[in-house]
Amino acid sequence: MIAMAIVACVVSYLIHRPTSWRERVLTWAILLCVVGLSLRTALHLWPNLDVLGPLDLVFGSLTRVIYKVL
Amino acid sequence: MEKERISSTQLVVLLIWTTLGTGIVTIPYVLGLFTVRDGWISTLLSSAGGLLVTAVAWLYIRMLEMRRLTEALLRTFGPVVGRALGLWVVFWIWISNCTVLRELELFVGNTILPRTPEYVIGFLASTTFAYAVYMGVEVLARTGEFILPLSAVVGPVLIMLSLQYMDIHEMMPVLADGWSPVLRGAVVPALAYGMEFGIVLQYLHAVNHRQSVLGSLVMSTGLVSVVLTIVVAITVGVTGHSVSYLNYPVLEMVRTIRVGRFLERIDTLYVMAVMSTIFIKLGAFHYAWCEGMKDIFGLSSHRTLAVPGALSVWAGSLAVFAKAGTVEHFIITDVPSYFVFTVLVIPAVTALAAWWKQRRTHRGAPRRNVA
Amino acid sequence: MFHKRKGKKMRHMSLSLESNSQYGSLGGAELGPDSPVPDTLSAMAQSIQEDWDRCADLQTRIVDVRGTKVLLVWIRGSVNLSRLELSVLTPLTEIYRERPRLEHIQWALRSCRLNPLRTRREVNQMIADGGVVLYVDGASVALSVDSGDAPGRSVDKAENEPTLYGPQEGFVESLDVNLALLRKRIRSPHLKVESRRVGEYSHSEVSIVYVDNIVKPQLVEEARRRISGLSVDTMSDIYKLMELVTDVPKTVFPMVEETERPDRVVGGLMQGRIALMVDGAPSCFMVPVQFVTLLASADDYYMNFILTLFIRLLRHMAFWLSLLLPSLYVALLTYNQDLMPTPLLISVASQHRGIPLPTVLEALVMMVSFELLREAGLRLPRAVGQSVSIVGTLIIGDAAVRAGLVSAGMVIVVAATGMASFALPVYGFVNPNRQLQYLFVLVAGLFGLVGIVTLGYLLVVHLVSLRSFGVPYMGPIAPLNFHDLKDTFVRAPWYAMDRRPEQMETVNPRRGRTRRPGPTKQSTGENP
Amino acid sequence: MKSVWRPCATLVVILIWTTLFLSGCYDLREVNDMNIVTGIGLDEAENGMVRVTLQLVNPNNVPSAAGGQGSGRAFLTRTVEARSVEQAVNKFSEVVPHFLYLSHNTLVVFGDAYAKHGLSRAFDYFERSRFFRRNQLFVVAQGEARDVLAASTTPEPLNSFGVRFLVEQTARRARLLDSEQLSVLKAYLSVSKSPVMALIDVRDGRLRVAGAALFREGTMVGTLTPNEMEALSLLRSGRGEISVSIPCPTSAADTNTSLQIDSWRRNMRSSFVGQRLHLEIQLTVSGEIERLCPGGQLNKQVLRSVQREGEAIIQRRLRTVIEKLQSDGSDAGGFGQWMFQNHPGWWREHGADWSDIFQHADVSCAVQLQIRRAGLSSNAPEVMVNEVDKAPKAGRGEDIP
Incomplete structure (x- = not known):
């Protein structure tokens, strides 16, 4: 998966090359994110990375209220 | 380059696929957790979600014309607050798309490609929507239009074939357990899947008339809830109480079809049909994401991030929803209020803020007819 | 709306009779400088000799007409000599005025079409076009006499698009004849023909043909723009033109409708499309084109409209079958065996016992050998071709199965695919389908039906993203246009097709106002 | 600049597809390497073990239009004992060459001892597995499921199809209620909780529908005659x-x-x-x-x-x-x-x-x-047999029947 991610990132950079520095930075940031996320998935690094945690905390309890009301 | 436009028919088709794509897979399952016999009432009630979105969209368009949500946020709240809110919206789209892609990976992996790694399935899917989004909104809409007749043939045929196993008594007695399970069951279809219609706010720039937006919303809400109701009713009628423990009840409904010795085990076809509609859904969300990023970061075109963004959805789907149960947990407990906040509250607040701003600038001056 | 592909380089390199200023920079050796015609015969003869140096087929002849020397130049073979004799030489001998001047000679030759030529370039062009150039000593212009008779064949049956019913004439290699074939069918001054010369060496005539009170003006404008931007050395066939004026060069699907049938062109013109013709090409092509029109055959319009429905549907099916059949078979055999009925699976399994190749490879081998067979049959002379097909049938059809190299099912599938691809009315679809097959078989071998659906989806995205001269390729299906669906899967009866396709945005959308036919009240004798 | 990169991009796209290729093919199953399972039998064995019998198609011996009639039978059965159904099915890979292909299973036979002990333990396996479809037929054998699966059903060459035909034919006459997995589970989950399955009996190597097995909550409690x-x-x-x-x-x-x-x-x-x-x-x-x-x-x-x-x-x-x-x-x-x-x-x-x-x-x-x-x-013919020389009764003035 990591190999796939890296190759795909290079390809995506080649398919549409960003024109300004801002686009370049953003593109590279996202691509690095991709590689990072796939590293995390493939190697189980940072097992505590929980994007959903905060969402769950805030909205999960809100939804529970909805269910309770009904 | 002439501005790309989509017709109201195309918008309706796009919205229908946006909701039905995964809705048809997940909603019967979610319903089965709350109610079995009265599931069809819940899906009928779910149109409330779409109608809420329509109301907010009406308010929004009245105040902010045909501007994209992210664009409007920047104009109304200024570069800092607007960007922050815009990022919130973009993140919402991204995480929804991750959920959808993860659902697709699980669905395909669970049913027909058990041994293929999920990331390969996800990658195949991401190439499709990356390409479609790269080609622009017109292409996306047309692809939806092209798929529509195919599904419009396959769907009814599957439903007709499974009707022979349907037992209407499985739905009797109506409301035996009171309204509470029915209402609870309606929460997810209305507040999670209904809210997905809110994606339309990112498409406003591409639609021809403002009336057509509201009309399309109402129409697709109606169509989706009718289709879902039919599907849920038949699924319950065919599979009975098994709905409460099956992961993919509609799939099971299709799996029971057997006509003679020749026509059976056609569930793979159903998986294929669902797959192609989910591709559209992914594309629709991803296009909205790309346009949002374009507004927030001032990019030259939505194409800039079409491919990297698709890759991030691919990697994100697997990283965020690592465990299988996370998706369902997220959909059932977090998504309803999360989506309501993002799709209803933010645009409504934006519209009100725009109204307030307008009033402040016109204070003292003779009142003009804004609408 | 139109793609801006043409680079800057191409735009200012256009070459035609009108754009003389470009001439010098190109340095064409055969044309000589763009100077006026010399004013003495000897100078004229010399300049022609210079320009046409080492051209053995050039014929010059100096005639003395009562004291005035007249130079005649033409190219052997492209001029009808007896006509030259009759229309030029004989009248010249009948001039009785001494030392006749240019205007006298013009008067004597009044029965011929004479054109003044003012520059050396014009002179050389006329010689190259097969005309006779006549120069009168001391004149400031040369004259061209049109007595050309380039070799060519007569109007014949349309070999590549045969139909059962309807007219059988096909285009030939002469633009004039082809235009006449069109004029024969549209007898109206509204049929416009705009010609331009394209090709630095060939100077081929390229014509834009349209009906001016039907077609959308912007379409003609776009065609003019694309053709005037061309810069090539020769333009001897329409295929080069096709590639050079298309919207999307990177697609395997035909983006123009090629035809050699005048009746088909007339039908296209009436839909508000334009035809592009090239002198020397026995066919022409029409733009814009839509996918569905490419699956229509001329026969559809000559046949009963109810019967057409089935045949059209069959063709649409043939398109997708020729694309997908082998890959579906591979997917069913290697991934999705549950889709097959059990008895069929059992019989397939028993067929497959002992076949050494994996199914994907078996399919690829069969497809390649079929392709080889087809190519061999196509290139060989007809007499040898037959023996190739016999050998092929024996080897592939029978011996390979008996030897247990391939399964009988695979032979059937590959043969059926071939059949389906030959059922397509436009040859432009056959090759893309045959080659995309391989891609589909590969993904079917990797992911089964999931792969096919994914690649199919990508293909659909590609197809709907295409535009031909601004008109969506997959219209009227996506984007949907209910009105235009009248001539897609069905061919509506003519009385119902009273409007031209809306997606062509014609100026005059109405075809006619014929009522639905049937007995009138008087004829049935119903009470009033 | 771009014109240099484009071909490069194309190349790398090809490269990435190749990497995809390497990770594909996981689910590839060649049709000649598979054993098509058409019937499964479950029997109670000693020590709480379960005896699983699989019926495998022998494709070469299935008669077909192309004349593939071999000398042997069209199917073969193999039996394995294990602690549970899924363990037994997994164990078959040690017993039979070629992998098992369960998707085409059409018949599940429960031995009556197994059925009396309760079927609920098998239900989840059949419901959860992606290979089984809910339209397979559930039947109970009077005796051992193994014998039912091995019996001959001529003229139908495949035993499981034969059983299915028999049961469906009888069901059409309403001797049996529908016995497919779908209906059995529906009945099992309904408030009555009383599924009914067809009961198959083997006598002299031939099969017979012997009635029905009555269940309460997945346990066989009795049988019914036809x-x-x-x-x-x-x-x-x-x-x-x-x-x-x-x-x-x-x-x-x-x-x-x-x-x-x-x-x-x-x-x-x-x-x-x-x-x-x-x-x-x-x-x-x-x-x-x-x-x-x-x-x-x-x-x-x-x-x-x-x-x-x-x-x-x-x-x-x-x-x-x-x-x-x-x-x-x-x-x-x-x-x-x-x-x-x-x-x-x-x-x-x-x-x-x-x-x-x-x-x-x-x-x-x-x-x-x-x-x-x-x-x-x-009327019955006997009515006229003694009076054929006379006019029919109504003609003789009697009451019109």
Whole structure:
């Protein structure tokens, strides 16, 4: 998966090359994110990375209220 | 380059696929957790979600014309607050798309490609929507239009074939357990899947008339809830109480079809049909994401991030929803209020803020007819 | 709306009779400088000799007409000599005025079409076009006499698009004849023909043909723009033109409708499309084109409209079958065996016992050998071709199965695919389908039906993203246009097709106002 | 700049597809490397083990139009013992070359010992596995499932198809209720909780449908004979071909009047006598005459008496089967389902004790028979045999029949 991610990132950079520095930075940031996320998935690094945690905390309890009301 | 436009028919088709794509897979399952016999009432009630979105969209368009949500946020709240809110919206789209892609990976992996790694399935899917989004909104809409007749043939045929196993008594007695399970069951279809219609706010720039937006919303809400109701009713009628423990009840409904010795085990076809509609859904969300990023970061075109963004959805789907149960947990407990906040509250607040701003600038001056 | 592909380089390199200023920079050796015609015969003869140096087929002849020397130049073979004799030489001998001047000679030759030529370039062009150039000593212009008779064949049956019913004439290699074939069918001054010369060496005539009170003006404008931007050395066939004026060069699907049938062109013109013709090409092509029109055959319009429905549907099916059949078979055999009925699976399994190749490879081998067979049959002379097909049938059809190299099912599938691809009315679809097959078989071998659906989806995205001269390729299906669906899967009866396709945005959308036919009240004798 | 990168991008796209290729093919299964499983048998073995028998197709021996008739049988069976079904199925990879392909399974046979011990432990496996479809047939073997799967079903070469044909053929005549996994599980999950499955018997290596197995909550509690099975199917509205024979009053033993019943409707009413449930079943049956007693004439009186006697016989048969159901404690007639649908309020209070209530319920049936057709002749031929030289009876001035 990591190999796939890296190759795909290079390809995506080649398919549409960003024109300004801002686009370049953003593109590279996202691509690095991709590689990072796939590293995390493939190697189980940072097992505590929980994007959903905060969402769950805030909205999960809100939804529970909805269910309770009904 | 002439501005790309989509017709109201195309918008309706796009919205229908946006909701039905995964809705048809997940909603019967979610319903089965709350109610079995009265599931069809819940899906009928779910149109409330779409109608809420329509109301907010009406308010929004009245105040902010045909501007994209992210664009409007920047104009109304200024570069800092607007960007922050815009990022919130973009993140919402991204995480929804991750959920959808993860659902697709699980669905395909669970049913027909058990041994293929999920990331390969996800990658195949991401190439499709990356390409479609790269080609622009017109292409996306047309692809939806092209798929529509195919599904419009396959769907009814599957439903007709499974009707022979349907037992209407499985739905009797109506409301035996009171309204509470029915209402609870309606929460997810209305507040999670209904809210997905809110994606339309990112498409406003591409639609021809403002009336057509509201009309399309109402129409697709109606169509989706009718289709879902039919599907849920038949699924319950065919599979009975098994709905409460099956992961993919509609799939099971299709799996029971057997006509003679020749026509059976056609569930793979159903998986294929669902797959192609989910591709559209992914594309629709991803296009909205790309346009949002374009507004927030001032990019030259939505194409800039079409491919990297698709890759991030691919990697994100697997990283965020690592465990299988996370998706369902997220959909059932977090998504309803999360989506309501993002799709209803933010645009409504934006519209009100725009109204307030307008009033402040016109204070003292003779009142003009804004609408 | 139109793609801006043409680079800057191409735009200012256009070459035609009108754009003389470009001439010098190109340095064409055969044309000589763009100077006026010399004013003495000897100078004229010399300049022609210079320009046409080492051209053995050039014929010059100096005639003395009562004291005035007249130079005649033409190219052997492209001029009808007896006509030259009759229309030029004989009248010249009948001039009785001494030392006749240019205007006298013009008067004597009044029965011929004479054109003044003012520059050396014009002179050389006329010689190259097969005309006779006549120069009168001391004149400031040369004259061209049109007595050309380039070799060519007569109007014949349309070999590549045969139909059962309807007219059988096909285009030939002469633009004039082809235009006449069109004029024969549209007898109206509204049929416009705009010609331009394209090709630095060939100077081929390229014509834009349209009906001016039907077609959308912007379409003609776009065609003019694309053709005037061309810069090539020769333009001897329409295929080069096709590639050079298309919207999307990177697609395997035909983006123009090629035809050699005048009746088909007339039908296209009436839909508000334009035809592009090239002198020397026995066919022409029409733009814009839509996918569905490419699956229509001329026969559809000559046949009963109810019967057409089935045949059209069959063709649409043939398109997708020729694309997908082998890959579906591979997917069913290697991934999705549950889709097959059990008895069929059992019989397939028993067929497959002992076949050494994996199914994907078996399919690829069969497809390649079929392709080889087809190519061999196509290139060989007809007499040898037959023996190739016999050998092929024996080897592939029978011996390979008996030897247990391939399964009988695979032979059937590959043969059926071939059949389906030959059922397509436009040859432009056959090759893309045959080659995309391989891609589909590969993904079917990797992911089964999931792969096919994914690649199919990508293909659909590609197809709907295409535009031909601004008109969506997959219209009227996506984007949907209910009105235009009248001539897609069905061919509506003519009385119902009273409007031209809306997606062509014609100026005059109405075809006619014929009522639905049937007995009138008087004829049935119903009470009033 | 871009023009240099484009071909590069193309190349790398090809590269990435290649990497995809390397990770594909995980699910590839060549058709010649598979054993197509068409039947599964589950038997109880010693020490709580389960004996799983698989029926595998032997493709070369399946007769086909191309003439693939080999010398051996079209299928073979293999047996493995293990602690559970899934373990046994996994264990087959050690026993048979070529991998098992379960997607085409069409028949599941439970040995009666296994069934009496409870089927619920097998249900989850069959429901969860992606290979099985819910349209496979569940049957119970009278004896060992292994023997059923090994028996010959000529002329059908494949045993499992043969069994399926047999069961479906019988089900069409309403001797059996539908016995597919879907309906079995639906019945299992319904409030009546009483599935019914076909019962297959092997005698001299040949198969026979021996009736039905009655279940309560997944445990086999009894069997019904084909005759009782017909009565059970009358307890639910439906269509079929059930024959009812009425003995002739005078003639020898092998003559009788036969009726063929083709459709019926059930109506029910419930009432309470104290705590005791009283169920009133009203059955409307319609059928045609298949045969009349010798000398029988279709006049009003005969018709009425045939109808009366038919009604009485059906009523008797219903009474027997209801008593059987009550004594076995199986609510296969779907009475609980009916109570739940029509009296959900009552059910909420007393539903938990249903099996007890049902066992002590007072069930009465009333049958109404309608004779719709009389076949191709009106009277039996014997009526005319002594009077062929005379005009038919009506011609002689007698009452028109």
